[in-house]
Amino acid sequence: MNTLRTGLLMAGLMGLFLAVGYLLGREQGMLFAFLLAAGMNLFAYWNADKMVLRMYGARQVDRQSAPDFYALVEDLARNAGLPMPKVYVIDNPQPNAFATGRNPENAAVAATTGLLQILSRDELAGVMAHELAHVKHRDTLVMTMTATIAGAISMLANFAMLFGGNRDRNNPLGVIGVILMVVLAPLAAMLVQMAISRTREYGADRGGAEISGQPLALASALAKISNAAHRIENPAAEANPATAHMFIINPLSGARMDGLFSTHPNPHNRIDALRRIAQEMGDEARPVGPWNTSAPRASGPWG
Template identity: 85%
Template sequence: MNTLRTGLLMAALMGLFLAVGYLLGREQGMLIAFVLAAGMNLFAYWNADKMVLRMHGARQLDRQSAPEFYGLVEELARNAGLPMPKVYLMDNPQPNAFATGRNPENAAVAATTGLLQLLDRDEIAGVMAHELAHVKHRDTLVMTMTATIAGAISMLANFGMFFGGSRDRSNPLGAIGVILMVILAPLAAMLVQMAISRTREYGADRGGAEISRQPLALASALAKIAGAAHRIENPTAEANPATAHMFIINPLSGQRMDGLFSTHPDPRNRIEALQRIAHEMGAVGRSAGPWESAPAHEPGPWG
């Protein structure tokens, strides 16, 4: 169901992009929009992962520089039946993580120093298993493409503001219509992008629970990360909000609602879903409250 929904939403996003092109220049405008979308997606396919990692100042780790963390990711990748991804660390006090890469053979997972300091080993395993589930489901490619198309829609709409006025007889909108399009098209694209992101997070939570076999540890990690993420600012993410949907918990301030304008589901809903998964799996052990938060002085296993 999630795959079907994602496919429909991506089709809607692409349809919106072509519609904006058509409204700006009819058939010729739609053709230009199609070529532009193809070119941007091709560039994103090959380069987006490197750009995102560089943007967040991530440095690559190996078995010698981080034997415990690297070994944990290696074990989880083996459990998931995936090739070993590249492992990165971001020097950032906010606990968070993301995955990127065009396919499992070229994937990378990245965690912040704050994540390794705050969580215990089982919780870190749950988080990294969640990110590997994104890789296994090829969500990293899907989210890269949706972000690229959404950005292109905004760019095309702004282009129309300058060149799509009522003096252009090929434009069926007129000046007022162009202004409305400039406002509404990027908003619609953002809503579709966020809907895709929320859909994939639930799937990755389930996949992460299956890979780590510890759904309650992942639930506990989500509670801790969500509690800390709103107290600890992430300046890099704030400066690059287009990457916010990639993180396991929204790294931006002031986004807790599970509504239209949220890039992520409400952590409470995700925790409840993981508790149901734990019941299905017969998992026992730890139990996280809805907003469990470790004391600031309590270090994680590698903090």
């Protein structure tokens, strides 16, 4: 169901993109929009992972520099039937994590130092399993393409504002079409992008629970991360809000609601879903403590 919904949303996003191109310049505008999308997606396909990791100052770690953390990811990748991804650590006190890469063979997972400090081993396993589920489901590529198309729609809208107003013969709706493109098209693209992101998070939660075998540990981790993430600012994320959808919990301040303008589902809803998954899997119903951050810190030298 999540895959079908994602496919429909992406089809709608691409349809919106072509419609904006048509309003900008009829058939020629649609062709320009298609070529623009193809070029931007091709660039993102090969370079987005490197750009994001560099943006957040991620440093690659290995078996020697972070033996416990690396071994944990290695065990989870084996459980998931995935190639070993590259493993990165980000020097940031906000607890969070993300995955990137165009396919499982070229994937990377990254965790902040804040995450490695506050989670137990089981909780950390749940979080990294969630990120590996994104890799397995190829969500990293889907969300890169989605963000690229949404950005291209905004670019076309700016073109329309600059060049479309006096070209009624090319724009079938004239000034009205320009206004619609400038105001409504980027807004619609943002809403579709966020809907796709929320859909993929639920799927990765279930996948992470299956890979780690401990859905309640993942639920506990989500509670801790969400509680801390909105108290600890992430300057790199605030400066690059278009990357917020990549993280397991929204890294931007003040984004707690599960509404139209959220890139992530409400953590309460995700925890409830994981509790139901735990019942399906027969996991022990140990308390999650939804917003309790007083649990002991991880004892292992994860970073």
